[in-house]
Amino acid sequence: MRFSYLEPEFLVERNLERCIRCQVCVRQCAFEAHRYDAASDVVTVDSSRCVGCLRCVTMCPTDALIVRQNPTTFKENANWTGRVIKNIYKQAETGGVLLTGMGNDRPYPIYWDHMVLNASQVTNPSIDPLREPMELKTYLGRKPERLDVSVKDGKISLNTKLAPQLELRMPVVFSALSYGAISFNASKALASAAYEFGTYYNTGEGGLHRDLYRYGERTIVQCASGRFGVHKDYLQAAAAIEIKIGQGAKPGIGGHLPGEKVSREVSRTRMIPEGSDALSPAPHHDIYSIEDLRQLIYALKEATRYEKPVSVKIAAVHNSAAIASGMVRAGADIIALDGIRGGTGAAPTTIRDNVGIPIELAIASVDQRLREEGIRHQASILAAGGFRSSSDVIKAIALGADAVYIGTSALVAMGCHLCQICYTGKCNWGIATQDPYLEKRLNPEIAKERLMNLLRAWEHEIKEMLGGMGINAIESLRGNRLHLRGVGLTDSELEILGILPAGR
Amino acid sequence: MINDIYREKEISGCGLSAYMDESGRRTSGDDIIQSIALLHDRSNGLGGGFAAYGIYPEFPDSYAFHLFYDDGASQVTCEELIHASFHIRESGPIATRKAFGIGPSPIIWRYFVDPKEEILERAGLSADDFVVREVMKINKTIEGAFVFSSGKNMGAFKAVGFPEDVGDFYRLDEYRAYMWVAHGRFPTNTPGWWGGAHPFTILDWAIVHNGEISSYGINKRYVEMFGYHCTMMTDTEVMAYLFDLLLRKHGLPIETACAILAPPFWDLIAHMPEEEKNYYTTLRMVYGSAMANGPFAIVLGSRDMMVALNDRVKLRPLVAARKGSIVYVSSEESGIREICPRPDTVWMPRTGEPVIARLQQEAAS
Numbered sequence: 001m002r003f004s005y006l007e008p009e010f011l012v013e014r015n016l017e018r019c020i021r022c023q024v025c026v027r028q029c030a031f032e033a034h035r036y037d038a039a040s041d042v043v044t045v046d047s048s049r050c051v052g053c054l055r056c057v058t059m060c061p062t063d064a065l066i067v068r069q070n071p072t073t074f075k076e077n078a079n080w081t082g083r084v085i086k087n088i089y090k091q092a093e094t095g096g097v098l099l100t101g102m103g104n105d106r107p108y109p110i111y112w113d114h115m116v117l118n119a120s121q122v123t124n125p126s127i128d129p130l131r132e133p134m135e136l137k138t139y140l141g142r143k144p145e146r147l148d149v150s151v152k153d154g155k156i157s158l159n160t161k162l163a164p165q166l167e168l169r170m171p172v173v174f175s176a177l178s179y180g181a182i183s184f185n186a187s188k189a190l191a192s193a194a195y196e197f198g199t200y201y202n203t204g205e206g207g208l209h210r211d212l213y214r215y216g217e218r219t220i221v222q223c224a225s226g227r228f229g230v231h232k233d234y235l236q237a238a239a240a241i242e243i244k245i246g247q248g249a250k251p252g253i254g255g256h257l258p259g260e261k262v263s264r265e266v267s268r269t270r271m272i273p274e275g276s277d278a279l280s281p282a283p284h285h286d287i288y289s290i291e292d293l294r295q296l297i298y299a300l301k302e303a304t305r306y307e308k309p310v311s312v313k314i315a316a317v318h319n320s321a322a323i324a325s326g327m328v329r330a331g332a333d334i335i336a337l338d339g340i341r342g343g344t345g346a347a348p349t350t351i352r353d354n355v356g357i358p359i360e361l362a363i364a365s366v367d368q369r370l371r372e373e374g375i376r377h378q379a380s381i382l383a384a385g386g387f388r389s390s391s392d393v394i395k396a397i398a399l400g401a402d403a404v405y406i407g408t409s410a411l412v413a414m415g416c417h418l419c420q421i422c423y424t425g426k427c428n429w430g431i432a433t434q435d436p437y438l439e440k441r442l443n444p445e446i447a448k449e450r451l452m453n454l455l456r457a458w459e460h461e462i463k464e465m466l467g468g469m470g471i472n473a474i475e476s477l478r479g480n481r482l483h484l485r486g487v488g489l490t491d492s493e494l495e496i497l498g499i500l501p502a503g504r
Numbered sequence: 505m506i507n508d509i510y511r512e513k514e515i516s517g518c519g520l521s522a523y524m525d526e527s528g529r530r531t532s533g534d535d536i537i538q539s540i541a542l543l544h545d546r547s548n549g550l551g552g553g554f555a556a557y558g559i560y561p562e563f564p565d566s567y568a569f570h571l572f573y574d575d576g577a578s579q580v581t582c583e584e585l586i587h588a589s590f591h592i593r594e595s596g597p598i599a600t601r602k603a604f605g606i607g608p609s610p611i612i613w614r615y616f617v618d619p620k621e622e623i624l625e626r627a628g629l630s631a632d633d634f635v636v637r638e639v640m641k642i643n644k645t646i647e648g649a650f651v652f653s654s655g656k657n658m659g660a661f662k663a664v665g666f667p668e669d670v671g672d673f674y675r676l677d678e679y680r681a682y683m684w685v686a687h688g689r690f691p692t693n694t695p696g697w698w699g700g701a702h703p704f705t706i707l708d709w710a711i712v713h714n715g716e717i718s719s720y721g722i723n724k725r726y727v728e729m730f731g732y733h734c735t736m737m738t739d740t741e742v743m744a745y746l747f748d749l750l751l752r753k754h755g756l757p758i759e760t761a762c763a764i765l766a767p768p769f770w771d772l773i774a775h776m777p778e779e780e781k782n783y784y785t786t787l788r789m790v791y792g793s794a795m796a797n798g799p800f801a802i803v804l805g806s807r808d809m810m811v812a813l814n815d816r817v818k819l820r821p822l823v824a825a826r827k828g829s830i831v832y833v834s835s836e837e838s839g840i841r842e843i844c845p846r847p848d849t850v851w852m853p854r855t856g857e858p859v860i861a862r863l864q865q866e867a868a869s
Contacts, residue, residue: 124716124798125819132817133769139789146754147790156757158783165789374729377790470718470799472816475792482721 005089008047011070012056018064019043025056025065030426030438053419055428087349098349099256101422101432103249103341103386103408106353110341111360111493112392116502118483120470127472129463135473136462138403140240140380141165141309142333163333164309166220166240168403169198170459171474172393174451175384175407176222176244176313178206180257180266180278181345181422183439186414186431189447191215196448197455202405205229205244205255205280207269213237220311223300225254226280228270232303240334241300242311243293245284248342248385251315251355254280256346260425263434294330301331309333311382316340316362317355321369328370328379336405337362339385343408345432346423359385360399364497367400367479390461399497400479413454414447518690518702518714519546519667521839522803524683524810524861527829530558533676535843536684541668542842543835546714547688549605551701552670553662555710555805556681560657566593566616567635567707570653570660571642572698573611578648585646589638590617598661603673606665610698614659632707632752639706640733650699655708658807662701670701682863685805687712704741706748708807713740714835715800715820726793740802746794747804758811758860764791766816766856803833812859824859825850831861 012033021043025034033049034056036042050067057065074082087098120126127134141163148159174194179187187209194201195218202220207229212219216237223230224244235241246252257266257278267274287293297310311334312327314320324335339359344352363383370376383396384405393404412418415429422432430442466474469483477483485502486494494501521539525531536554560568569586573579586592593616600612619631619638627634639651653660658681661674667688671677687702703710717723717739724734724742730753732745743765750761764787773784788795799819804811812833814822825832825840825847832840837850853859 120718124718127817133771135770137770143790147756147760147786149756149760151757156759156783157779158786160786160790162786162789371725371729376729470716471797473792473795473797475788476719476722476795476797478722479725479793480719480721481725483718 004048004093006048006086006093007072008050008070010047010050010052010067012045012047012050013066013068014043014045015064015066018062020062020064022061024059024061028055028059028428030428030433030435051419051421052417053421053428054417099346099423100349100352100420101345101347102418102420103343104352105420108340108358110386111358111489111497112388112395114487114489115360115395115484115497115499116487117391117394117398117465117469118485119468124470126470127467129460129467132467133472134463134467136170136459136466138168138171138474139165140168140334140382140402142379143377145374145377164307166200166309166334167198168200170455170462171397171401171403172455172458173199173220173382173403173405174201174410175343175405176202176204176220176242176247177407177411178204178222178255178257178345179209179212179269180206180261180434182411182432183427183430183434183442184209184211184265185439185442185444186411186447187212188444189414189442189451190410191219192444193448193451193455194218197452199455200239202242203229203238206257206266207271208234208237209265209269222313223296224280225282225284226278228272228278228280231271235300235304235308238308240309240311241304242313242334242336243284243296243300243332244313245287245293246313246315246317246338247344248315248338248340248356248359249344250347250351251317253282253348253351256280256423258346258423258425261434266434290326290330293327293332297331311336313338313384315342315355316357316359316385318357320357320362321365324366325369325373325375328375332379334380334382335366336382336384337366338405339383341386342384343386343411344422359383359396361493361496363396363399363401368498371479390458391465393458394462394465394477395484397474397478398480398484400481402478409454410451413450414442415450518712519543519688519835519839520686520702520712520714520801520803521832521834522683522685522712522805522810522812523830523832523843524557524805524863525830526861526864528558528682528863529829530680530682531684533671533679533681533684536686537668537671537676539834539839539843540671540686540688543688543839544666544668546690546835547666548690549666550664550691551662551689552665552667553660553687553701553703553712554667554671554674554676555653555658555660555683555685555703555705555712556676556679557658557683557805557807558681559659559679560616563593563616564657566618567654567656568659569615569617569651570598571613571615572650572652573613574648575611578646579611579613582642582646582649585638585642586615586617589623589634590615590619592617599675599678600673601675603665603669605669606663606673609663636706636748637731640731644733652699653705653710655705655710656807658708658710658805660703660705660710662703663698664701683805683810685710685712685803685810700738702740703805704738704744706744707752708805709744709747709751710805711740711744711747711802713743713800713802715739715802715815716798717742717796717800718798719796722793723796743796743800743802743804746796750791750794751806758809759858760787762811762813762856762858763787764794765796766813767795768856769816801835808863810861812853814853814855814857816855818855822853823850824853829864831859833859
């Protein structure tokens with residue numbers, strides 16, 4: 001290998017007094033940063049191999065390890081930062097596209113942190129969710145504008161039959177994480193947690209592993225541009241079908257699964273050769289316009305006898321509002337919006353970091369546009385892209401989302417440390433890998449419990465915040481922007497978000 | 505036109521009283537004034553108002569517009585608009601007398617109008633829809649003009665002051681109605697504005713309200729999808745539009761509308777028989793944005809019906825009683841006993857369970 005100009009990103013420091021040379025770190029690091037020299041009975045470190053996943057630190061029984069950012073800096077330069085210079089070195093050394101994993105890590109404004117919630121004082125009692133009912137149940141799908149109800153001999157009967165809906169215990173759904181990008185155990189944990197908790201998970205474009213069909217009624221299956229793993233049983237097994245047009249982490253291009261991660265099982269599930277790169281086309285080659293989308297939506301509805309809602313997922317981009325309106329008119333029952341902070345298993349860094357718009361603005365403008373056109377009831381809005389906490393979720397609901405997708409938060413709950421190297425397939429946490437040795441580190445039962453704990457914790461917190469606002473049903477907060485105020489936002493941002501500044 | 509985003513939503517407590525004689529027999533405003541006067545301490549002098557049904561038997565089929573004008577100029581502008589769209593049967597100032605505690609008043613005018621046929625045809629709207637549109641237009645676009653009543657054979661009367669003084673000011677003892685609805689306000693965040701007093705009306709619907717609607721933000725955006733504009737900056741107004749939408753436009757029975765505004769909890773629905781479960785589940789799925797969340801007790805008046813409704817967890821008081829053909833509701837039992845000392849029955853309506861009085865026939869006299 002040629003000499004690299006890249007300094008190690010991290011420095012791994014071993015406290016030799018504490019180290020008992022048990023070699024846990026050696027076994028845990030798939031990147032081989034730690035090595036044991038039997039002759040001299042020492043464990044050595046090659047910091048240049050460290051990706052900062054902290055697996056060794058977490059597993060070290062004597063707390064002998066510290067991983068820190070390499071303090072070495074280039075000469076200070078506001079334009080030519082260390083990050084920029086290193087990227088150029090990387091490209092000069094390889095001639096390749098810079099790859100990364102997880103969501104955008106650039107310091108774009110996070111509007112959630114510039115919006116605050118309301119609470120009741122005096123004139124309106126807050127409601128205590130520990131003592132009174134607090135309802136988070138949410139239904140996703142197409143609703144009619146009005147119901148036909150008739151009264152005969154004093155008895156009321158309902159004459160309208162609703163389109164199929166998804167019933168959520170609370171407005172949080174596990175986002176599209178494909179089998180292939182993540183391990184079977186991680187997929188199973190998501191599926192079983194959604195099933196047991198009463199929400200849904202999304203297969204992404206990885207197909208549905210045969211052992212996960214039993215969670216079908218809590219599964220949203222994706223039909224993406226590569227059509228990986230799409231067949232009749234797959235569609236039939238699901239509760240809903242999602243057409244993936246775009247993804248927040250890489251708007252404008254298709255999904256990437258490096259061949260390193262296409263194991264035998266992944267190959268069977270995706271219906272592609274083992275070890276081949278699974279690169280989805282940038283567009284669906286049967287969708288070059290809105291009328292084509294309509295055809296695919298109805299082809300899927302026909303194929304499943306109109307028994308399942310069809311979602312269409314797009315990356316949040318400049319014209320999301322107009323696009324979403326077209327999607328609703330084309331027959332989408334759910335509009336899934338994925339913002340610029342949305343995660344991925346693999347994406348070109350430059351696209352992840354520079355394309356798309358923040359989800360907050362997309363929710364606000366799409367919800368508003370659909371209302372102006374009087375078609376808001378025809379589709380639910382499912383928002384994705386970097387939801388970190390229950391307060392992010394509740395603010396999204398207040399802005400106008402029906403529910404949110406969480407991907408990164410779910411991965412973190414399972415143990416992900418956001419080191420952003422998912423595309424290598426060497427995830428030391430057993431999540432974003434197909435290596436059997438690494439994969440078995442993730443116990444699907446424990447991961448399921450952790451996921452359910454996260455949902456329960458957020459459920460509690462959402463109930464507390466909702467009750468504080470004097471509201472006892474989530475639908476009374478949905479689109480209720482009066483409960484939000486902006487802090488430190490410009491007039492245009494406030495206008496787009498449709499909220500007042502704090503103090504007013 | 506009132507445009508003030510600082511006062512998007514009114515926060516207030518209140519007292520309310522109402523009764524309907526289901527037989528259609530009409531009585532003067534004396535009783536209702538006496539009842540609401542007893543609830544004096546529930547309001548603070550920043551707004552009182554009444555709605556009375558059956559008061560204009562001489563023009564039963566014309567829309568009776570009650571307007572406040574800030575000045576003569578706004579009246580001229582507004583009357584141009586009214587002239588263009590309506591035949592005016594009769595117009596003139598609404599009779600008032602000097603009353604204790606009622607400050608400087610706006611110009612208060614009444615018009616009995618019929619929409620012009622040719623205009624209705626061109627607009628492709630029913631007379632009711634057209635009136636709603638014109639009322640919204642006046643309230644939204646004409647500076648200083650405000651329609652506060654637009655129904656047939658009914659009228660709203662309201663002002664800044666205590667309700668009993670407002671009743672005196674409008675000489676309600678001289679009107680005779682088969683249904684009276686009264687309200688006294690205790691606003692905490694709005695200055696006195698005559699249009700801001702209850703009741704809020706659109707067409708024949710009149711609504712008075714004690715409470716604060718925490719769901720106002722979405723209720724407002726929901727009715728806006730159907731062409732309503734909330735111009736009065738209160739959550740009560742949006743309730744009036746919700747009823748108009750659900751009952752008149754969507755043709756739903758009143759029981760359904762009440763179940764939409766104050767629906768049963770999911771836990772309760774889960775234990776219902778299948779058909780009922782499906783009914784309530786569907787209502788909540790389709791009309792979730794119309795649910796009124798937060799504390800409220802409301803009385804809704806319409807031509808042939810009086811409806812009182814509490815919120816889902818009964819956070820505001822509401823008592824009902826019946827004596828013969830008269831159904832009473834009030835914030836306090838004393839408000840009823842003040843004018844009907846020995847009712848046949850008195851009860852506390854349960855959460856979300858409407859009290860409904862229906863007119864049997866309209867009285868001839």
